[in-house]
Amino acid sequence: MSDNLARQFLLREDVVFLNHGSFGACPRPVFEAYQGWQLELEREPVEFLGRRLHDLLRAPREALAAELGCGSEDIVGVLNATTGLNIVARSLDLKPGDQILTTDHEYSALEKTWAYVCRKTGAEIVVVKVPMPLTSEAAFTDAIIAGMTERTRVLFLSHITSPTALLFPIENAIAEARRRGIWSVIDGAHTPGHIKLDLEGIGADFYSGNCHKWMMTPKGSAFLHARPEVQGLLDPLVISHGWTAESKAPGAKGAFGNSPFIDEIEIQGTRDPAPWLTVPAAIQFRKDNDWWGVAAHCHALAQDTARQLGELTGLAPLSSPEFCAPQMVAMPIPECDPLVVHTTLFERYGIEIPVFRWQDRCIARLSVQGYNSRPQMDRLIDALSELLELGAPQIAAQG
Template sequence: MMNFKPHASYFQRYWLLDRNINFLNHASFGACPRPVLEVQAKLRSQLENEPLRFFGREWEPLLDDSRNKLACFLGVEPQDLVFVPNATTGVNAVLRSLKFSPNDELLTTSHEYNACRNALDFVASCAGAKVIVADVPFPIESSEQVIKAVIEKVSPKTRLALLDHITSQTGLIFPIQQLVKELQARGVDVLVDGAHAPGMLSLNLSEIGATYYTGNCHKWLCAPKGAAFLYVKRSKQSQIRPLTISHGANSKLTHKSLYQLEFDWMGTDDPTAYMCVGESIQFMGSLLDGGWNELMQRNHDLVMQGRQIICEMLNMAPPCPEEMIGSMSTLTVPKILEKYTYTSLHDELFDKYGIEVQVVPWHGESKLLFRISAQIYNSIEQYNSLGKTLQEIVKNLT
């Protein structure tokens, strides 16, 4: 058994990550840096020091300040954004606000995240509507295959399309701006599940033009857990209600839209994750001289190097072109490793070798996939270690 524990990068000092684990799965839940967690701890102390003053006087300015910084980062107006705990909540809020009929078709793809696909199925079943699935291949040769697969499934009955910006299982960047343009030209609104996009890609939601867009802040923005956003076009905001109806529903306040008044207050909880989003944007953007652009490019370059190393070690072809990859890459496993289940392969890598990667089941020709991520705390040695470990496991099975 290998005992080599590769060093992470210089930047790991800013994270609480276990130094005994080769952590190559930032994509699943993110990881929040120490300076941001320290800001959150101060905010929590501020809340508990005088809860009435905090929620009565301090809460809204802190929330709005963070929202303003996020809006600037995303290329939208602050009044079009609300905070939600995660992207799945954002998807649910939109789907459960809209009214569908038995004649309606709701379009998605075979790569849609399971939680959001469940929400789509639930809403469709309640209304008697039909979910239509565009089968996007994996491995895949080009973005054009995504566009072709989706557009071929559009019909006069298509009311809404739920599409990933970056797919979770397969790690593909979908050509979302072109998809939105094509679908809207056919009278179809688009709800984008952008869970992985903020902080992995340079985003301008105004240019993308989707009617609805939700994304996580706890992943690639590295905010605390429980921070995400929902963007809704101004013309549609009156139709979208939060999952929890609370005081905002009959508020007499006029300084904000009903959309923000309802989403901003849904009951007493800990809002400090939202309030740290601006801090996360500032901190992560300060780590390299080139700011966020250099950080995103560095993470992309690192995951591409890691992909190349592993493909060469396991004699595999890359399953997609480089332009469809951001800061995470999914690979098929060698056929001999399909003796494992996705849980047993993950557990062996973690328990025996101290390596954390995402292993997922798949419905295509390859039954198992594994996904690597690259964040600034990772190093090239960590991917070398993963490749050597996979080589050892394959050798032990032959």
């Protein structure tokens, strides 16, 4: 990408940052909007938090709903996708013997969330092994449906997986879950701003995603979407001023005149709302800079880099291109000590990229965002070529 675009970000110039997928990176104009909201709050905290906040929170909901294809009354701001999914997981009425159907590609924090829920409720987790490499929507859907039983109450899937950077074709599995009366809960942590979303078209009961990753808001900005028919199932993690004793009654309103779904989750004690309030600014930044065009360039760069590394290692990719996340790719590397490779890439080459073991594979997960360039990809290839060719015996010996 152009140097001018890279200069709009705040990243250190001495680091090749190839890990946007973990925490994102916020462009300068959006960060300035964030600081502007924080300054406005501090100038008159009581007015801002006590009298204005519940009205101010409406604009991010409306802007995000228009961007993601849903009604503004069906989406609410949360701290992160893990929080949104915890709200769902800990609200559903599960009993001993009920099953939560999921895959072997899920994010570890949510694996722990469901394990916690099972310990509390007596429900069970059933893990489907996704056929690999992922090259067929039908094979994916068939594997998920084959795991469904009369005891399945929840289908929990990532839309884009964290460890393997796969774009799961979830729509048909969700439709089958709906037909069987199974709640569908989708981890969309990596999807807003990464792929074009139509939440109503996807049809999941519950969907939570981060804005602070690929949409590039400041950290601590995410959403929970719930279909109107299932919003009444949810309880907030924190009871605060948005809650009312009548919240479960038909047609009930929250304390600030919105639905209980919105008021109970949005108003949960004193916090910094600035990251969520910058959602409109982040959406505008993306429009001003033709970010879907930027993303297309990043996709090509990511795929080309993965192809080059594959030719170097001789290792097959985890999926065909259509099932790989557009700007993020999990690249298999030869057997090694992942921690040593990760640390050496950073300390010797100034490259920030996650390297880890997933099942029986060693993975380097590449993220490509608008501030990255082809020379940076070449630097990564050169570094891995040197490390894996000349340093592999020593690295492997430390495992």
